[in-house]
Structure formats: C-alpha cells, structure tokens
Amino acid sequence: MSAWAGLDILPEQRLLLFCIRTRLDAHARRCAQELAARRDLDWSRFVALAIRHGVAPLAHAHIDALACGNMPAPLRGELETRNKAVAFRNLWLTGELLRLDRAFAAKGLRPVWFKGPVLAQQIYANVLMREFSDLDLFAPPDRLGCATRALKACGYEPVHALASSRHERLLRRLSNELCFVNPVSGVCVDLHWALTENDYSFAARAPLATCAIELGGRSILTFSPEETLCYLCFHGSKHGWAAFRHMSDVADFIRRRPDLDWERLMSGRLPIGAPRMLQLGLVLARASLAAPLPPAVAAWAESDRRVCAIARRIRARRDLPATLFEPWTYLAVMPRGDRLRYLAAAVLRPTPLELDAVLLPDRLFFLYALLRYLRLARKYGLTLFTRSRRAGPPRATGPEISPHRRGSGLRRPRSAP
Incomplete structure (x- = not known):
C-alpha cells in the first residue's frame, strides 16, 4: 500500500518530500518524476513550500534530476537565489562558531555545540545542506557564569539585560536558555544550561553523553x-x-x-x-x-x-x-x-519580558504570574478587538474558496506568546 493512501495532501508537498530525501529507490524516483510532469503542479507553491519548511538547499540539490526540465526557469532561479543566501549565512555562522570555540578553549572551557552547523555536518557532512539561523551551545549550570563571561568577551550581549545577580538567578530558575546577540554582526547565540525546563518528568536528569566531531578542521564537542x-x-x-x-x-x-x-x-x-x-x-x-x-x-x-x-x-x-x-x-x-x-506554565510562568518590566522582591514573586497574565490578555485581547473592528458588518460573498488553494503564497506564521 502507498505511504500516501488516504491522505489528501497537495501534490507540491508530495514532490517536496521526495526532493528532500537523500536517497531514492527506483520506485520513489519514478513517483517523483510523475508528480513533476503533472500539468496542474503549481511550481510557485513548490518553491514557497521549500522555503517555508526550511529545506530549500535539499530541494535545490535534487530538483533538477527529478523535474526533468519541467520546472520554469524563473522559479528555478528563485530557488537558486535562496540557496545561495542560505549558503552564505551558513558559512558565516560556521566561521563564527569556530571563532567562539577557540575563544572558549583559550579560557579553559569546552562548550557543547548542537543543532546549527554541527548537526548539518553530522547529517550531511556539508554545512550548506541544512538551513539554520543561529548557534546553540550548552554549558552545565556550574559553568554557566564562565560561559556568559566568555560570550561577553567575544562581543555578545544578552538580549534581555540582567539588571542584577538576583535577576539572573530568577531567569535560571524560570527558563533553560538565554539568547545573546552580537550587535555588530547580528549573530545570535542561544546559551542553554538545560535542554528543557526542569519541571517536566522527561527533562534530562543525568549528565548527557558527548562526543567529538570534526568541523572546519577543528574538533568540536557535541551530544552523542x-x-x-x-x-x-x-x-x-x-x-x-x-x-x-x-x-x-x-x-x-x-x-x-x-x-x-x-x-x-x-x-x-x-x-x-x-x-x-x-x-x-x-x-x-x-x-x-x-x-x-x-x-x-x-x-x-x-x-x-x-x-x-x-x-x-x-x-x-x-x-x-x-x-x-x-x-x-x-x-x-x-x-x-x-x-x-x-x-x-504557558499562562503563568514569567518570561524575560516580565522580568525586564519590573524587578520584584522575593515576597512579591507571585505577582510575576499576574503580570504575565495581564500582558498576554492585553496582547491577544487587543489583537482580537482590532480584528473585530476591521471586519465590520457581514458582507455577501461568493462561493467559499479553500484556503489551501488561494494562490501559491503561504501565510506567515504567527509569533509564539
């Protein structure tokens, strides 16, 4: 039975899923070529999907062999332009990771890098084949202060300013990462001291195993x-x-x-x-x-x-x-x-936004939950009110058009709370 039996998904999605496989057997290749030859295939939607799903490098690498010349040249050019932009950014971020790793090593630190260029190297042995937009490093809680100072020495600043040591302790208690940005280059580095909040039963309790991989001629530490x-x-x-x-x-x-x-x-x-x-x-x-x-x-x-x-x-x-x-x-x-x-936690757990707004004494810590609730109510309540005002009275409309077929554009994802 076909893996797609009973699934009413877009042909552009099916073709994209074939294009991002690194290995295709004869049957899968034939199915992909049949999809690419369909007259009703919307190539602009295909390119938009590849960009939105973060797989443009993989799609660009394999589409020529599968499309057999059916892809319009302008859209192939759009995909190639996107791929070049991703390649430039990936090389820039990889170079920055190597610079930071050398700076950490000079201070006697061995950070654990994950996702980003490290994962691309692990999976494809090529940092250009996977999209990423920032760097992620892990430092255990007892080395967090050293890692923070090392990042600051390399020109990075925390996105959310830590007004005091107590402010910093609150953030460590409520979160598992802190974002740093280099104001000159714009590169973001997420410093993790845990991979998820410690409240959950599935959080890592024991030290995570690590291994070394080679990246840019340097031995980089990552998770096993x-x-x-x-x-x-x-x-x-x-x-x-x-x-x-x-x-x-x-x-x-x-x-x-x-x-x-x-x-x-x-x-x-x-x-x-x-x-x-x-x-x-x-x-x-x-x-x-x-x-x-x-x-x-x-x-x-x-x-x-x-x-x-x-x-x-x-x-x-x-x-x-x-x-x-x-x-x-x-x-x-x-x-x-x-x-x-x-x-x-989604409604009541304070985030750096609430901590930045006001620094409360310990006895009033519970008010952070109220502050977050009020901020979310204001943010989403105002959004709903604005939309209802813009909507106006009901208007007569023609036959309903499926939102999945309105052109080839894709709706921009809404930001998380």
Missing part, C-alpha cells in the same frame, strides 16, 4: 548520537512537526547512524524527552521520508495507536500556519502528569 536523536524528536514534537526540516533531520540522521543503540532507546530510559516523542519522530521519518528503521524498531514505534493517529494527522496537513499545531501535538505526546503543568 542517541542523545542527539532523542533531542531531535523532542524538538520536533515541541514545534508540532510543523516544518519538513524536523522530519528530514530525523530521517537523515538515522541514515547516517546505522550503529545507534536501539535497545537503549526502546527501553524507555531516554536521556531527554518522552518515549512517545521518540516514537512519533520515528513514525513520521519512516512514513514520510522512508527512514531505514530496523523491523523491531519500526514495530515498537508503531505499536502505540495514539502515536500513529497523531502522525497521520500531521502528515495530512496542507499549507497551514506553522504555529497552529505546536502546543496540541506537544501536549499529546507528553506524559499525562506534565500536561497541566505545561498549560499552567
């Missing part, structure tokens, strides 16, 4: 393969698997790592994330991108009916706003005891 795969599935679930990039990261990482310790991963003792997050990532990678899972692993991943139902809903999406599914997919794969905690 099993830790990386679990993090990719956690990260994809947190973002609702809204972008094809999340699926391709998992699928191609598995292709590059046939020696993964599957017994450890299937045992449920995951370094980070919940078992359903890992299962969902594996099901999506196998069903959408033919990830080569061992039979026992595929059976384990597909043994959870709830996971399979969620995966089917995700794969059936068309070009919907990326943020629409984020919290609900994440909630669905969380352990039950963490769901209420997540919902309460």
Whole structure:
C-alpha cells in the first residue's frame, strides 16, 4: 500500500518530500518524476513550500534530476537565489562558531555545540545542506557564569539585560536558555544550561553523553548520537512537526547512524524527552521520508495507536500556519502528569519580558504570574478587538474558496506568546 493512501495532501508537498530525501529507490524516483510532469503542479507553491519548511538547499540539490526540465526557469532561479543566501549565512555562522570555540578553549572551557552547523555536518557532512539561523551551545549550570563571561568577551550581549545577580538567578530558575546577540554582526547565540525546563518528568536528569566531531578542521564537542536523536524528536514534537526540516533531520540522521543503540532507546530510559516523542519522530521519518528503521524498531514505534493517529494527522496537513499545531501535538505526546503543568506554565510562568518590566522582591514573586497574565490578555485581547473592528458588518460573498488553494503564497506564521 502507498505511504500516501488516504491522505489528501497537495501534490507540491508530495514532490517536496521526495526532493528532500537523500536517497531514492527506483520506485520513489519514478513517483517523483510523475508528480513533476503533472500539468496542474503549481511550481510557485513548490518553491514557497521549500522555503517555508526550511529545506530549500535539499530541494535545490535534487530538483533538477527529478523535474526533468519541467520546472520554469524563473522559479528555478528563485530557488537558486535562496540557496545561495542560505549558503552564505551558513558559512558565516560556521566561521563564527569556530571563532567562539577557540575563544572558549583559550579560557579553559569546552562548550557543547548542537543543532546549527554541527548537526548539518553530522547529517550531511556539508554545512550548506541544512538551513539554520543561529548557534546553540550548552554549558552545565556550574559553568554557566564562565560561559556568559566568555560570550561577553567575544562581543555578545544578552538580549534581555540582567539588571542584577538576583535577576539572573530568577531567569535560571524560570527558563533553560538565554539568547545573546552580537550587535555588530547580528549573530545570535542561544546559551542553554538545560535542554528543557526542569519541571517536566522527561527533562534530562543525568549528565548527557558527548562526543567529538570534526568541523572546519577543528574538533568540536557535541551530544552523542542517541542523545542527539532523542533531542531531535523532542524538538520536533515541541514545534508540532510543523516544518519538513524536523522530519528530514530525523530521517537523515538515522541514515547516517546505522550503529545507534536501539535497545537503549526502546527501553524507555531516554536521556531527554518522552518515549512517545521518540516514537512519533520515528513514525513520521519512516512514513514520510522512508527512514531505514530496523523491523523491531519500526514495530515498537508503531505499536502505540495514539502515536500513529497523531502522525497521520500531521502528515495530512496542507499549507497551514506553522504555529497552529505546536502546543496540541506537544501536549499529546507528553506524559499525562506534565500536561497541566505545561498549560499552567504557558499562562503563568514569567518570561524575560516580565522580568525586564519590573524587578520584584522575593515576597512579591507571585505577582510575576499576574503580570504575565495581564500582558498576554492585553496582547491577544487587543489583537482580537482590532480584528473585530476591521471586519465590520457581514458582507455577501461568493462561493467559499479553500484556503489551501488561494494562490501559491503561504501565510506567515504567527509569533509564539
């Protein structure tokens, strides 16, 4: 049975999913070429989808072999222009990572880099093949102060100014990362002291295993393969698997790592994330991108009916706003005891925005929750009021047009709260 049986998705999406596979068998290649030859294929939508899903480099690398000359030259040029812009940014960020790693080493620090150019090198052995827009590094809590000082010495400043040491302690208590930016280059670096908030049962409790990879002629420390795969599935679930990039990261990482310790991963003792997050990532990678899972692993991943139902809903999406599914997919794969905690934190947990607004004494800490609630009410209440005023009285309209077929443009995702 076809992997797409019963799924009413756009032909442009199906073609894009073929284009971002790093390996195609004869049957998959023939299916992709048949899709590319369809007269009703909207190539402008294909390019827009590739850009929105963050897979333009992969689409650009494979479309010529699959499209067989059917792609209009102007749109091929648009995809090539995007690919060149991504390549320039990736090389710039890779050079900045190497500069920072040398600066940290000079101070006796060995940071753990993940995502960004490190993940691109792990998956494709080529930093140009995966889109990324910033750098991520991990430092354990006891080395966080040293890492912060090292970043500042390299010209970086925290996006949210820490007014005092107490302000900094509050942020560490409430969050798991702090964003730094270089005001000259505009490069952003996310400094993590945990990979998720410590409130959840699936947060990493023990030190995460690391390994070294070579990047730009330098040995760079990153998380071990099993830790990386679990993090990719956690990260994809947190973002609702809204972008094809999340699926391709998992699928191609598995292709590059046939020696993964599957017994450890299937045992449920995951370094980070919940078992359903890992299962969902594996099901999506196998069903959408033919990830080569061992039979026992595929059976384990597909043994959870709830996971399979969620995966089917995700794969059936068309070009919907990326943020629409984020919290609900994440909630669905969380352990039950963490769901209420997540919902309460989304509304009541203070963020750097509230900490920047006012610095309250310890005895009034509870007022931060009220401040966040009022800020969210003002932000979204004002948005709804403005929209209702603009809408005006009901007007007669013609036949309803499906939002998935209104031209080739894609709606811009709404920002997270």
